[in-house]
Every structure is written in C-alpha cells, then in structure tokens.
Amino acid sequence: MRQFSASHFYTIISCLVWPAVFCGGLIGAYFAFQSSSHLMWFNVVYLSVVAVIAFFEWLMPYEETWRKKDGETFNDIAHTLLNKGGVQLAAALGASAPMAVATVALPAFASPLDIWPHAWPLFIQVVLGLVVAEFGLYWAHRLAHEKNSLWRFHALHHSVERLWVINTGRFHVIDSVIKIALSQIPLYVFGAPLPVFLWIGAVTAFIGLLTHCNIDVKTGALDWLFSTPRLHRWHHSKLLDEGNTNYGENLVLWDQVFGSYFNPPRPSSTQIGISGRVARTFWGQLVQPFTTKGYREIMGRKPKQPATFEGQNRSTDAGVTMPVPSGADSIPAE
Ligand SMILES: [Zn+2]
Numbered sequence: 001m002r003q004f005s006a007s008h009f010y011t012i013i014s015c016l017v018w019p020a021v022f023c024g025g026l027i028g029a030y031f032a033f034q035s036s037s038h039l040m041w042f043n044v045v046y047l048s049v050v051a052v053i054a055f056f057e058w059l060m061p062y063e064e065t066w067r068k069k070d071g072e073t074f075n076d077i078a079h080t081l082l083n084k085g086g087v088q089l090a091a092a093l094g095a096s097a098p099m100a101v102a103t104v105a106l107p108a109f110a111s112p113l114d115i116w117p118h119a120w121p122l123f124i125q126v127v128l129g130l131v132v133a134e135f136g137l138y139w140a141h142r143l144a145h146e147k148n149s150l151w152r153f154h155a156l157h158h159s160v161e162r163l164w165v166i167n168t169g170r171f172h173v174i175d176s177v178i179k180i181a182l183s184q185i186p187l188y189v190f191g192a193p194l195p196v197f198l199w200i201g202a203v204t205a206f207i208g209l210l211t212h213c214n215i216d217v218k219t220g221a222l223d224w225l226f227s228t229p230r231l232h233r234w235h236h237s238k239l240l241d242e243g244n245t246n247y248g249e250n251l252v253l254w255d256q257v258f259g260s261y262f263n264p265p266r267p268s269s270t271q272i273g274i275s276g277r278v279a280r281t282f283w284g285q286l287v288q289p290f291t292t293k294g295y296r297e298i299m300g301r302k303p304k305q306p307a308t309f310e311g312q313n314r315s316t317d318a319g320v321t322m323p324v325p326s327g328a329d330s331i332p333a334e
C-alpha cells in the first residue's frame, strides 16, 4: 500500500476522485430526474455514490486513524435518515405543489416577486440558484457558530472526532430546518422553478458526501470555488481560529466575500471535535440542547454547584477551545 501511495498513479487518482465522483453523481441525478419516480432513483444514485466513496476511503484514506470505529455510526445514520426523510417529504410535497397551485390556489401561492429568469438556460438558473441558496446556507452556518443559542444544535455535527462519509448527515434536526429555511425561502420568493430546487438538492447531496470523506484527494484550484474536503477539515478543527472558517456548504464564494475563507499551505487539520460533550444515544442527542444540563454539557461547562461561600467566587466554565468566536465568555448566565 505504501508503494501505491508514492506512485504517480496514486497522485493522478487523488486529483480525479473529487471531480469524477461529483460529476458521476450529477449524471446519475440527471437520469433519475428524467424518470417518473425521480426521488426513488435519486436515492439509488445517492447510495451508489456513498459506496464509491467508502471504497476510496478504504483504498486511499486521508487519515488512517479515522478508520477506527468511534461508536457513533448508528447515531450518524439515524440523524441522516431523520433529516433526509424530512427533506424528501418536503420535496415530494413540492413536486405535487405546482399542479395544486395551478388548479386550486395560484394567487395564494404565487411568488410575491416572481423575478426569476425562467427564460435562461437551466444550467445558468441552477448556478444562480446555488449562489442565492448558498447565501442563506452561509449565514445559517456562520450564525450557528457565532450564536450560542444556535451552536447548541450545531455542536452535534462537530462532536465527531473523525470525518468519513457516514457522518455527512449528522445534524440536529433543528439545525437542518434552519438551514433549509434560510436557503430555500429566498428561492421561493424569487419564484425559482422546481428543477432548480432539485438540482440544488443534488449538488448539495454530493458535495456534502465529498466534504466529509476520508479520502486523500487533491483538489487544487477547486478549493477556490467549492467546499472541498480540504477546506471542510479546517472547519472541523478543534482550534477556534481554524474552525470558525469555511462556512460554505457547496460554494466558498460567500466565505471569500465575508472574509472567512481559510486555506493555508499545509495539510488540513486532523485534530477535530469540540471541547464540550454531546449525549451518547440518538434520542439523548436530540433532546440535549433543550435542557439546561444538556446545554451546559454541550458548552463544555461544569455542572452547576450548590452556592457556597467558596463556590461563589469560582468560575464554573471549563476552558473552551471550540465552538464560537464570541466564545464561552459571552454565554449569558442561566
Ligand atoms: Zn460548522
């Protein structure tokens, strides 16, 4: 294996994996969207891409130690299914909405602006849609790091200590709902058509799988345009200055515009995670952000001590290296 990793062939494969998997996924999505049951076939494509990425994670891992089990695989899959199921339900409703709107309630459901450029080629519309959706995704993600009231949900995603394809969908359902709302509402307001939503969903699905993959990919100039594994590993770093960067989900355009783009010339971090603690079970992880005790655990604070003369002068906060630039020192006292 060591010989393979030092070969020219390995370097070529490293450069090709990201664009090949991304384009392969999009081609699969194209055929899925042509079929009568496009959601079902899209899922087949999605799972095929997961299998391809898993194969390359075995063949050429970025970090060998991330191949070890962390006991979170079930939780990762359960959160993915909960989020993905919700999104697909919304998509299924969305697919039938145009007919309902056309026949029953067109005035009530019509876009308030309807300024979308429907006459443009679909490819250009999808690029435009990605830029618009990404603005919402960027701010949803950035605020999730900068506001403790939102970090309590987003911390679940950062609590893993290894990155691999299976923890792509590990988001608290509230975190996902906020992201979907902020990214999709502007598109509804502008009057974007259903195919634009479908293609944005496809791009987000495949880039999401790739950003978390544990494959030794070389992405070069792609790092300037897309959220690549290299950029996203910095985002998962335990160090505050490295972790509060690269918020883009698909594109890094808004990171560059708002000054949070981070891509130093060295291998990206493998020291990932948070200093707080999330619950061990799936249900515990869902409930934890809603309780005072759970919130303190997520923030890396010690449990509240009974007030004593000695205890009143003692800080109850543990040293927090993650999550947020405003930091644990700005957490309002509960
Ligand atoms: Zn994040």
Ligand SMILES: [Zn+2]
Pocket (backbone or CB within 6 Å): 157, 212, 232, 236
């Ligand atoms: Zn991530």
